[in-house]
Amino acid sequence: MAESPRRSAALRAGTVYLVGAGPGDPGLLTLRGAEVLAAATVVYHDYLVTDPILRRAAHARLVDVGKVGHGPQTTQDAIERALVQEARAGECVVRLKGGDPFVFGRGTEEALALADAGVPFEIVPGVSSAFAVPAAAGIPVTARGIASSVAVMTGHSVAGPPPAAPVADTVVVLMGVANAAAVRDRLLQSGMKPATPAAVIQRGTCPDERVVTCRLDELPEVVIREGLTAPSILVVGEAVRLRERLALRVAARDGVRVAAGVHD
Ligand SMILES: C[S@@+](CC[C@H](N)C(=O)[O-])C[C@H]1O[C@@H](n2cnc3c(N)ncnc32)[C@H](O)[C@@H]1O
Secondary structure, three states: OOOOHHHHOOOOOOEEEEEEOEOOOHHHOOHHHHHHHHHOOEEEEOOOOOHHHHOOOOOOEEEEOOOOOOOOOOOHHHHHHHHHHHHHOOOEEEEEEOEOOOOOOOHHHHHHHHHHHOOOEEEEOOOOHHHHHHHHOOOOOOEOOOEOOEEEEEOOOOOOOOOOOOOOOEEEEEOOHHHHHHHHHHHHHOOOOOOOEEEEEEOOOOOOOEEEEEEHHHHHHHHHHHOOOOOEEEEEOHHHHHHHHHHHHHHOOOOOEEOOOOOO
């Protein structure tokens, strides 16, 4: 089989690599991501990127530009300026983001800034937490006869008028744990039933992963009672129920805690 030209391409100084680090488990970093990190001379990374993945950048200067929620952060403008400056100074620059760089990661803005500045760059897609975190916890986001559509939304901006129709059979919410009441209200307004199974997965694929299941209408109370915080993913839909049958295998993984069952 012919090798992809991208995979065999030599890494170039003066280039920015926008790399998705995956959801946390270092085994879910892509081969291209690992290759690029090994050659990097400087890495600008987010808070979601785990230490085993950062250690792959053995020869690089590490710059933490991450933030938790609305906490202290390097401004987006400053990050974009720094990437351009580092590339122009001849560095082999990696911009390392959790999951996939183009899924709620502001990778799009950074790619556009590099394009506008005429700086060469490569997108290295990552395994997005949106699908990988539910899967690793035993929750398929689609399932024949149960869920034939899936929507991924942010929990940051759920205020305002509700959507006209139900979003999808399965809804995956990123950045929604601090806003769980608004997310629940939005999904109820869009036509989902209060008893729809829901799950909260905190630090999915990491050794300290936690998975809590409940009904949609219980989500905010469960988040508070269990002390669930970012980074967490909310999954709502009948497919969450499949976890009961897949849980034996999933629960056997180290560090996974099953805090509650799905209620009917
Ligand atoms: C700014 S978004 C970035 C998403 C990322 N680009 C991706 O594709 O996964 C950050 C949110 O992703 C979700 N997230 C990322 N990694 C996660 C993980 N290991 N476990 C649970 N949620 C995660 C959380 O909802 C978190 O607040």
